[in-house]
Amino acid sequence: MSASVLYDAQGPRAKRRNILYSVVFVLAFAALAWWVYRGLDDKGQLDWAKWKPLLAGSESWTTYILPGLKNTLIAAALSMVIALPLGAFFGIARLSDHTWVRVPAAVVVEFFRAIPVLILMIFGNALFAQYTDVGSDDRPLYAVVTGLVLYNASVLAEIVRAGILALPKGQTEAAQAIGLRKTQVMTSILLPQAVTAMLPAIVSQLVVIVKDTALGGAILTFPELLASVSPMSSYYGANTIASFTVVAVVYVVLNFSLTSFAGWLERRLRRGKKSTGAVLAPAAVAGAESAGTAA
Template sequence: MSSVLYDAQGPRAKRRNIVFTAVFLVAIVALLWWVYTTLDEKGQLDWDKWKMFFTSGEPWSTYIWPGLQNTLKAAALAMVIALPLGAVLGIARLSDHAWVRVPVSIVVEFFRSIPVLVLMIFGLALFAEYTNVSSENRPLFAVVTGLVLYNASVLAEIVRAGILALPKGQAEGAMAIGLRKGQSMRLILLPQAVTTMLPAIVSQLVVILKDTALGGAVLTFPDLLASANTMSGYYGANVIASFTVIAVIYIALNFTLTTFASWLERRLRRAKKSTGAVLHADDVETADAGTVGKI
């Protein structure tokens, strides 16, 4: 039995895939066992290295919670600024006017090509040299600046691609009923493209959240990652346990964000499938009776 995308596997291919799957699973189990035994031999799995996270609130209140607050603050500020800025830049790249389209395209391609860490370091130097921002707040400003410049450029391309992916008939239909291009973009194209763009936008928001760790690693920004370094030193070079807890927190944050986005996408798709008012059975019977009476 064949499909449009691929031919059905024969008996030999099925046996080969089963063998490959079994070998892969064995390799994964062996790797996990090696990691476990190595950590156990080094004493990294001893209860003394993990108990403070389960029996005391000190590491949470002193290190993890302040770092988490700074991470969420930087990520939230970057998201709030980058999302509308990226939408504006993406729409501007579709402008019919070259004096708008060309400069915006240059800006987007420029900042999209520079690593976000370089933008953060440049921002830190810029705030130190030409502004009166205090040394305490400079890392936060630099992290947010780098995240906004890079991710707004990426989001601009996502918006542009989402709008261009719509059928041409949508824009043509809007023009046929007399809508100007700005009205067509605002009322017809952009609302439809949001559902298509949502998975890519959420992926970029997850990138924003994770990239805040660059500030903690390089710019002395007191985020969640920086708190792990301080915490592991305070509890006696407890590196593995500290970074494992921080990694679990990052996973939980990103999973929550993607879960919310999946729910929102399903809700938007269901709303678009709706055909308007729903007729109940009594309404249908009344309409049928009226039709029969006229006949």
């Protein structure tokens, strides 16, 4: 019997058992799919009349879906632009050697990371209503962005801190050995490498930001993408399944585009950081060391 690196090769009985399990799973899945199909068909949710306004007309898109998508993108973009640098700031602050910097940053991060984002949105809405002059039409957007920024900045701070701590300590020690200050080590050595390593986790959190905008529509009447389902379904004759399906596809396309762009950016960054293979002359190395010592 041949062996694999990860596990022993399956014997005849194990192969037959796995085939049986696969057949049973396929049959169960097919039965479930048929049951769902029959239930939707019996209730008329698969009739072309309910899908036609979404698939064969533009009125539903220009009136409901695209305006909702626009608001979702605005809220998500504002939250990303504010949360990313804020999270980087608090993540680096938690690594500070100064207690008066490290402890307050840790308190802020742990506090907002422990509170559900929905509560932060409700709190933001009440805050803007009582203590600011923000109008009722703009207040849901401000509240959604506030909640998303406070929560996701704290999560991104932990991602930044973990990414920097994951780098080998030898790089910091080598940089300090040639005379670089801690600020120079962080900006020139650690952060450029950590950004590439943290990119998948950062993008995952950005996808969460896009999806969490739907909480504002459910609680604060923010007219985002998911909130367009209810009026659209009512106007076109209770086509709830069709409306939810189309909106779900839009979310999938949006988040897939974001992750695809992040994957392309990560590959580009990794290619840009590959060594050229050039060999430096001893004089060049000596000049670099002297320059670092002078700094």
